[in-house]
Amino acid sequence: MSFLKIDSLTHRFGGLTAVSDLNYELEEGGIYGLIGPNGAGKTTVFNLVSGFYNPSEGKIQYRGEELNGLPPHDIAARQIGRTFQNIRLWSEMTVLDNIKISQHYQLGYGLPGVIFKTKKYRDRERKIEAKAMELLEEFNLTDLACEYPKNLSYGVQRRVEIARALSLGPKLLMLDEPAAGLSTSDVVELIDYIRWVHENFKITIWMIEHQMQVIMTLCDRIKVIDFGKEIADGLPDEIRNNPQVIKAYLGDGEI
Amino acid sequence: MFTTVLQNLFNALQWGSFYSMIALGYCLVYGVLRLINFAHGDIFMMACYFAFFIATFFLSIFLGLPGPVIFVITLFLTIMVTAGLGVFIERVAYRPLRKKGAHRLYVVITALMLGFILENGNLAVLGASSRRFPDMIDKVIISFGGVNLTNLKIIVILSSIVVFFILNLIVNKTKIGMAMRAISYDKFAIPLMGIPVNKVITFTFALGSGLAAVAGILFGMSYPVLDPYMGMIIGWKAFIAAVVGGIGDIKGAFLGGFILGFIEIIVVAFFPSSYKDLIAFVILLLILTIKPTGFFGVAKSTKI
Amino acid sequence: MSTTATIKTKKEMNLWPLALFIGGGIIIALGATGSINKYIQTVIMFIGINVILSASLNVVNGYMGEFSCGHGGFMLVGAYVSSILSVLLFTNSKWLGHPILPPSTAVFLFPVIIIIGGLVAAVAGLLVAIPSFKTRDDYLAIITIAANFIFVSLVNNLEFVGGSRGFMGMKGTVFAMEDVFKAPYMLFWTLTFCSLAVFLIKRLMRSTFGKGISAIRYDEISAEIMSVNTNHMKLVAFMFSSGLAGIAGGLFAHVMGFINPASFSIMKSTEALVMVYLGGMGSLSGSVLSAIIFTILLEAMRPLQILKWVLIPLMLILLMQFRPEGLMGNKELTDKFPRLKRFFTRSSM
Numbered sequence: 001m002s003f004l005k006i007d008s009l010t011h012r013f014g015g016l017t018a019v020s021d022l023n024y025e026l027e028e029g030g031i032y033g034l035i036g037p038n039g040a041g042k043t044t045v046f047n048l049v050s051g052f053y054n055p056s057e058g059k060i061q062y063r064g065e066e067l068n069g070l071p072p073h074d075i076a077a078r079q080i081g082r083t084f085q086n087i088r089l090w091s092e093m094t095v096l097d098n099i100k101i102s103q104h105y106q107l108g109y110g111l112p113g114v115i116f117k118t119k120k121y122r123d124r125e126r127k128i129e130a131k132a133m134e135l136l137e138e139f140n141l142t143d144l145a146c147e148y149p150k151n152l153s154y155g156v157q158r159r160v161e162i163a164r165a166l167s168l169g170p171k172l173l174m175l176d177e178p179a180a181g182l183s184t185s186d187v188v189e190l191i192d193y194i195r196w197v198h199e200n201f202k203i204t205i206w207m208i209e210h211q212m213q214v215i216m217t218l219c220d221r222i223k224v225i226d227f228g229k230e231i232a233d234g235l236p237d238e239i240r241n242n243p244q245v246i247k248a249y250l251g252d253g254e255i
Numbered sequence: 256m257f258t259t260v261l262q263n264l265f266n267a268l269q270w271g272s273f274y275s276m277i278a279l280g281y282c283l284v285y286g287v288l289r290l291i292n293f294a295h296g297d298i299f300m301m302a303c304y305f306a307f308f309i310a311t312f313f314l315s316i317f318l319g320l321p322g323p324v325i326f327v328i329t330l331f332l333t334i335m336v337t338a339g340l341g342v343f344i345e346r347v348a349y350r351p352l353r354k355k356g357a358h359r360l361y362v363v364i365t366a367l368m369l370g371f372i373l374e375n376g377n378l379a380v381l382g383a384s385s386r387r388f389p390d391m392i393d394k395v396i397i398s399f400g401g402v403n404l405t406n407l408k409i410i411v412i413l414s415s416i417v418v419f420f421i422l423n424l425i426v427n428k429t430k431i432g433m434a435m436r437a438i439s440y441d442k443f444a445i446p447l448m449g450i451p452v453n454k455v456i457t458f459t460f461a462l463g464s465g466l467a468a469v470a471g472i473l474f475g476m477s478y479p480v481l482d483p484y485m486g487m488i489i490g491w492k493a494f495i496a497a498v499v500g501g502i503g504d505i506k507g508a509f510l511g512g513f514i515l516g517f518i519e520i521i522v523v524a525f526f527p528s529s530y531k532d533l534i535a536f537v538i539l540l541l542i543l544t545i546k547p548t549g550f551f552g553v554a555k556s557t558k559i
Numbered sequence: 560m561s562t563t564a565t566i567k568t569k570k571e572m573n574l575w576p577l578a579l580f581i582g583g584g585i586i587i588a589l590g591a592t593g594s595i596n597k598y599i600q601t602v603i604m605f606i607g608i609n610v611i612l613s614a615s616l617n618v619v620n621g622y623m624g625e626f627s628c629g630h631g632g633f634m635l636v637g638a639y640v641s642s643i644l645s646v647l648l649f650t651n652s653k654w655l656g657h658p659i660l661p662p663s664t665a666v667f668l669f670p671v672i673i674i675i676g677g678l679v680a681a682v683a684g685l686l687v688a689i690p691s692f693k694t695r696d697d698y699l700a701i702i703t704i705a706a707n708f709i710f711v712s713l714v715n716n717l718e719f720v721g722g723s724r725g726f727m728g729m730k731g732t733v734f735a736m737e738d739v740f741k742a743p744y745m746l747f748w749t750l751t752f753c754s755l756a757v758f759l760i761k762r763l764m765r766s767t768f769g770k771g772i773s774a775i776r777y778d779e780i781s782a783e784i785m786s787v788n789t790n791h792m793k794l795v796a797f798m799f800s801s802g803l804a805g806i807a808g809g810l811f812a813h814v815m816g817f818i819n820p821a822s823f824s825i826m827k828s829t830e831a832l833v834m835v836y837l838g839g840m841g842s843l844s845g846s847v848l849s850a851i852i853f854t855i856l857l858e859a860m861r862p863l864q865i866l867k868w869v870l871i872p873l874m875l876i877l878l879m880q881f882r883p884e885g886l887m888g889n890k891e892l893t894d895k896f897p898r899l900k901r902f903f904t905r906s907s908m
Contacts, residue, residue, distance in 0.1 A: 071790075090777035
């Protein structure tokens with residue numbers, strides 16, 4: 001049984017086929033890369049897996065369970081975390097709150113719990129707070145716990161977003177262009193950072209990235225898609241020299 | 256039996272015409288600005304009052320003039336004044352907010368509040384006594400096969416159709432119409448293309464308010480008792496009509512008005528007439544819950 | 560900053576509701592001894608009711624960032640349900656006959672019927688909560704307005720509760736209570752429910768559960784992707800908010816002794832909106848403050864009659880133009896005046 005298995009996934013927006021007949025298999029513990037030219041349908045694949053879109057055809061299986069048709073919050077509760085191309089933190093809530101809210105699926109109490117301040121409520125709140133603080137500690141963000149993300153630099157916001165996704169306690173972490181908008185030195189830092197996250201939290205990472213440096217150093221296996229279709233799949237070195245990939249990225253003409 | 260059905264059919268067409276003409280105004284402004292101009296129903300109400308004052312004034316000073324001439328003068332002047340009111344509201348209330356790039360909700364709240372100001376301001380200035388709209392055109396009853404039609408009813412129905420075709424022509428065939436459609440697609444790129452956005456928006460408001468004026472004067476002639484709150488319910492119903500058709504699409508708004516007219520007549524056939532409003536609002540709620548884009552509208556998707 | 564700071568906030572107990580409660584106690588004592596006259600008592604009761612209205616609407620319009628403008632409709636549901644129960648159970652009336660229960664039991668059961676009114680109003684909140692799953696912004700605003708119109712015209716068509724003529728007899732219940740023991744009951748209950756409402760909203764919005772509501776305001780999509788069941792949270796927010804509005808309605812009905820559908824029209828909803836935006840979206844102390852200011856202002860403008868209804872909308876328009884964040888923005892009094900924090904909170908550390 002594979003960790004994440006995608007079977008002939010197809011998604012159409014009206015007449016446009018954004019993803020077509022895509023097969024994908026992820027093993028637990030690896031770092032996987034999904035690349036392709038702009039508009040190839042990479043983010044759509046992420047959106048389909050995280051439940052933001054419902055696939056037109058095909059099946060998505062995660063740890064033996066079918067994800068099709070589940071709302072995003074249910075998929076998140078099955079321990080899939082993700083980040084976004086353009087950072088989507090709750091910019092006017094504190095970093096700590098950002099981390100805490102992402103444990104929402106583990107609350108275990110509802111409105112009555114809040115109203116009567118039950119023991120369970122108090123226990124859970126304490127645990128959530130402790131876990132959030134621990135996570136911030138690990139990420140070296142403790143000093144920023146009471147800051148608003150809107151006041152933080154772009155690079156730090158990226159880190160907070162990854163920390164937030166990890167607060168879900170994910171087994172699979174999907175990173176949508178984590179290096180977008182980062183400077184060259186930041187990118188080097190990010191590579192170490194992702195590697196650290198991967199080892200420290202013992203999770204599977206699946207990322208979309210345009211920075212070849214990031215993809216080639218980190219990924220165990222890479223898939224390339226263009227116009228929603230797979231054009232190559234293999235080890236980083238195979239992808240680097242694949243003529244079809246070069247064609248998709250650089251065009252057909254003579255160089 | 257057949258005659259009552261036919262009679263009701265014409266009633267439905269008449270009410271549908273009023274709703275359509277007002278709904279088109281909502282639709283124009285929404286189409287261009289993505290703003291629901293909640294004050295539009297009250298602009299219609301103000302048009303009724305303007306028409307009332309203008310008509311009474313001309314009837315009293317030009318005693319000899321035939322009714323239809325006065326009607327044309329009143330129509331012309333009312334359209335002018337009402338369009339002015341619409342443009343004024345746009346200038347003082349909406350444009351400053353737009354310039355500041357305020358959240359859409361603030362604009363919606365402003366629109367709702369403007370409606371209240373028009374209604375209650377009118378009441379405060381003119382007092383609570385309701386006014387009777389003067390007769391300008393002699394009523395002629397045309398009967399055929401037991402169905403009675405007034406000439407006014409026919410004028411109302413024909414006007415709405417004419418208005419719709421003129422509007423269609425403006426929106427689809429003229430340069431300014433093209434600019435209006437363009438703004439609704441991309442507010443940011445349009446000024447870069449050298450299109451004077453504010454002028455187009457001013458024109459849109461003038462056009463929408465002008466339509467409300469046509470509806471207002473015809474409504475005043477058909478149902479001569481005026482009161483300051485008359486615009487609220489009719490405005491809301493017209494808005495419902497626009498939503499039924501898919502707000503932002505003029506064909507949809509036009510047809511939506513007639514659909515609502517028919518639904519109301521059917522409701523009245525089976526329930527006490529006081530249920531009319533209730534059912535109209537239930538329909539609105541259902542449509543917005545099930546198919547928020549209406550019958551003719553197109554959904555917009557969010558991108559992440 | 561840092562760990563100690565955050566853990567401290569956790570252990571701090573906010574004394575706002577307590578301060579309100581003590582203040583209320585003093586007012587009730589003054590009312591009972593007759594030190595403040597009936598008119599001022601009524602104004603204080605209206606303040607209490609308006610605080611509930613604005614604070615509860617703030618849950619949806621402020622914290623959740625949606626735009627509900629049909630708060631009056633839920634107030635109507637609560638008002639009618641509790642009034643009918645009150646007249647049915649405790650008083651002699653033409654419509655509903657002899658009291659079902661001994662009128663003296665009203666002393667204990669009065670809060671129960673008010674809460675039942677609130678619960679029914681909460682269920683009525685489903686009417687806007689369910690559409691809100693799919694619909695947002697101005698369309699949702701329309702749904703809430705439509706709901707308000709539906710409630711009003713429904714009751715207008717219900718002849719057995721008096722239709723548009725209105726419904727009365729609730730004073731009978733108040734008199735029944737006073738027969739048992741003379742005390743300013745309505746003053747007591749409005750202030751009690753008011754403090755309770757503020758207290759509960761504060762508690763909800765401080766919990767991680769309640770913060771899911773704020774997450775919807777700042778980014779609904781990422782809330783959903785981060786495991787917040789946004790539909791569930793919307794349901795909670797709308798039902799909680801409309802339930803509290805229902806309680807306010809029940810109290811209003813018993814303070815006035817007479818209700819008709821027109822008193823819960825879109826105008827009433829507008830009053831609630833003005834209070835929320837005057838106070839600032841997402842600021843509880845702003846809501847409380849603005850409810851107090853607004854009620855007094857409304858009383859002061861009473862001689863202006865209909866002109867009042869030109870000035871109030873004008874006020875809101877000017878607010879939108881020049882200070883859309885309201886008096887407080889989304890800050891609390893304690894953020895603006897840190898000294899107050901020391902006064903109103905006691906640290907257990």
